[in-house]
Structure formats: structure tokens, C-alpha cells
Amino acid sequence: MGIVEFSVKRRIAITMFTLIVTLFGLLAYRDLGIDLFPELEFPVVTIVTTYEGVGSEEIETGITRPIEEFVGSVSGVKKLTSTSSEGVSQIFIEFEWDTNIDAAAQDVREKLSWVTDYLPKDCDTPMVLKYNITNMPILQYGVTGMANTLELREYLRSSVKTKLERSDGISQVGLYGGKIREIQVLLDPVKLKATNTSLDQIRQSILGNNMSMSGGDVVIDQKEYMIRTSGYFENINQIKQISVNMSKQGQLIRLEDVAMVRDGFQEMKGEFRTNRKPTVILYVMKQSGANTVKAADGVMDKMKEMQAELIQKNAAKIEVQEKEMLSCKEEKKRLEVQYLLKEKCCSFINIHLQS
Numbered sequence: 001m002g003i004v005e006f007s008v009k010r011r012i013a014i015t016m017f018t019l020i021v022t023l024f025g026l027l028a029y030r031d032l033g034i035d036l037f038p039e040l041e042f043p044v045v046t047i048v049t050t051y052e053g054v055g056s057e058e059i060e061t062g063i064t065r066p067i068e069e070f071v072g073s074v075s076g077v078k079k080l081t082s083t084s085s086e087g088v089s090q091i092f093i094e095f096e097w098d099t100n101i102d103a104a105a106q107d108v109r110e111k112l113s114w115v116t117d118y119l120p121k122d123c124d125t126p127m128v129l130k131y132n133i134t135n136m137p138i139l140q141y142g143v144t145g146m147a148n149t150l151e152l153r154e155y156l157r158s159s160v161k162t163k164l165e166r167s168d169g170i171s172q173v174g175l176y177g178g179k180i181r182e183i184q185v186l187l188d189p190v191k192l193k194a195t196n197t198s199l200d201q202i203r204q205s206i207l208g209n210n211m212s213m214s215g216g217d218v219v220i221d222q223k224e225y226m227i228r229t230s231g232y233f234e235n236i237n238q239i240k241q242i243s244v245n246m247s248k249q250g251q252l253i254r255l256e257d258v259a260m261v262r263d264g265f266q267e268m269k270g271e272f273r274t275n276r277k278p279t280v281i282l283y284v285m286k287q288s289g290a291n292t293v294k295a296a297d298g299v300m301d302k303m304k305e306m307q308a309e310l311i312q313k314n315a316a317k318i319e320v321q322e323k324e325m326l327s328c329k330e331e332k333k334r335l336e337v338q339y340l341l342k343e344k345c346c347s348f349i350n351i352h353l354q355s
Contacts (some may be wrong), residue, residue, distance in 0.1 A: 045101070
């Protein structure tokens with residue numbers, strides 16, 4: 001008995017089997033994750049090394065070239081390019097598509113462990129990064145308001161960021177843009193020369209007075225307590241009063257005697273604006289394998305709940321729309337429309353040929 005004859009004679013059984021398959025398909029479709037891009041990991045490893053206050057030529061000779069000499073011998077390397085700019089060294093290593101990128105990244109880390117001794121002592125530890133298209137933010141918000149972006153950024157970091165990170169499917173919530181607080185020490189070269197004080201003395205004095213150390217353990221009434229000395233600065237006056245040198249007459253030379261200490265902002269080399277107003281960008285990244293639509297809907301619902309609080313804080317929420325990227329829902333609707341149009345066109349062509 002063939003499958004066609006069996007289907008005709010056993011109509012009820014075939015109908016029940018079809019309904020069961022359809023039911024399981026609907027249940028699977030309900031739990032099916034929706035994403036804008038497939039989970040694709042490019043065979044590219046990036047090595048980023050930062051060294052603040054150093055020019056591009058020193059970055060190239062002291063960091064980029066030594067690292068290139070060591071990592072260039074990793075197996076499977078197809079192309080190696082680098083960029084040396086002020087304070088940053090970036091090396092891009094492209095592998096063949098059939099290369100295990102996790103193993104390749106581990107080989108790169110092993111090579112970097114050999115070259116660490118040849119790098120400048122004050123530079124940061126090189127970071128090995130892999131590029132995955134799913135690591136792109138699923139939502140971005142431009143937030144404006146409050147007295148300045150420093151106050152706005154601190155409020156978003158302490159209140160909004162922590163609440164959004166508790167949403168289902170969210171791995172990270174970050175901030176960029178706006179002013180960042182910085183304690184600035186502006187040295188007077190004339191006073192430094194008059195007091196015979198060097199820059200290294202000032203640096204060591206600031207670092208030595210701004211640290212926390214363990215003082216060991218002490219036992220009292222059969223109970224053991226840990227002693228810790230906390231020496232972090234709490235205000236600017238404490239920074240001004242630290243001693244940096246001693247005069248020939250035996251008098252202490254304090255930092256305020258040779259420099260001006262002020263509470264300022266980090267140097268801004270770019271500025272973000274929303275509707276022509278200074279803004280802080282809040283971006284949201286989802287967990288690997290999480291449903292993008294559900295994660296985004298959860299974040300947007302929480303943002304609506306916090307909207308009243310944001311308005312009370314004089315912070316208006318404005319979503320930043322990315323022109324080059326459609327949302328998952330819009331992409332799904334676009335594909336459905338294209339499918340229907342193609343189906344209609346094929347039907348029209350078939351009818352035209354038959355006529």
C-alpha cells in the first residue's frame with residue numbers, strides 16, 4: 001500500500017497526524033527567538049592597547065611593531081593590519097573562515113604573554129577582542145535634561161542603568177557621551193623650580209596618599225577582626241594638603257603651594273546631541289541566544305514605567321532611531337510583504353501563461 005493510497009483510505013488518521021504536527025509547529029513558533037541578524041562570528045581578532053599621553057609614532061615603535069612581530073606567527077593568519085593613533089594601538093588579525101576563532105584567540109593571548117616584557121611599563125595590558133555581530137546594541141536612547149550632562153550621567157548610572165540590567169534577556173547596559181568628572185592638578189613651573197620639586201615627586205605623593213591597605217588581623221575575645229586602613233581622598237582639600245617635598249629650612253611643601261587643584265571635567269573631543277541639546281547615550285545589549293523582541297519590549301516597558309520619574313528629574317527620554325538598521329518587527333513585516341508580493345506576481349504570471 002503506497003503513501004497515496006494509505007492517505008486516501010486512512011483520512012481520519014492522516015488528518016489527526018497533520019493536526020498534531022501543526023500544533024507542535026505552532027508551539028515551537030511561539031517560543032522561536034527573533035533576531036535581526038544570524039549569530040555569526042567573523043574570523044577577526046583585534047588587539048587593543050592604550051597608552052595615554054603618547055604620540056602615534058611612539059605608539060607604533062614601542063607597542064604596535066613588537067606585538068606584530070610576535071602575533072604574526074600564529075597559524076591561520078590571512079591578513080594583519082594595524083592602526084597607531086594618539087594613545088591607542090589597534091591590530092586587526094584576519095584568519096581563514098575555517099579557523100576555530102576561539103582557539104586562534106587563545107593562541108594570540110599566549111603570544112602576547114611573551115611580548116609583555118618588551119612593552120612600556122606604563123602602558124595598559126593589551127586586550128584581545130573577538131567581533132560578533134550579535135554583540136551590537138538592540139536599543140539606544142538619547143537622554144537630555146538636568147543642569148548638566150555630568151549630573152545626568154550620574155543619575156542614569158545609579159538609577160536607570162541598574163534597573164534596566166535586571167530585565168530578562170539583557171546582558172549589559174552602558175553609557176557614553178556627556179561630561180565625566182576629573183580632579184585636575186595644574187602645576188606652576190615657576191613654583192616647582194623655586195621649591196626644587198619634580199613631577200615624579202608629585203605623582204608619587206598623590207598615589208601614595210590615595211590608597212587602601214590591609215593592616216592584618218587582630219583577635220579580641222576569641223573573635224578575629226580584619227584591620228584595613230582607608231586612605232582614599234574624600235574632598236579636594238585633602239588633596240591640596242598632601243606634602244610633596246620639604247624645603248631646606250625643614251618646612252613641608254604642600255601640593256597647593258606648587259599647583260592649583262580644581263574639580264573639573266575630562267577633555268571632550270566629541271559631543272553628542274539630541275534635538276540640538278547635549279545628551280547622554282544609553283545603549284542596551286542582549287544576552288547571547290535571547291529573544292531580541294522580548295528583550296527589547298521588556299526594556300521599553302521599564303522605560304515607560306520610569307518616564308514619570310525621569311520627568312520629575314527634568315530628564316526627557318528620547319529614543320535614537322538608527323537609519324541604517326531596521327527593528328526586528330519592521331524587518332519581519334517587510335519580509336512578509338515581500339513574500340506576498342512575490343506570491344501574487346507568480347500567480348499572475350501563471351494565469352497569464354495559461355490564458
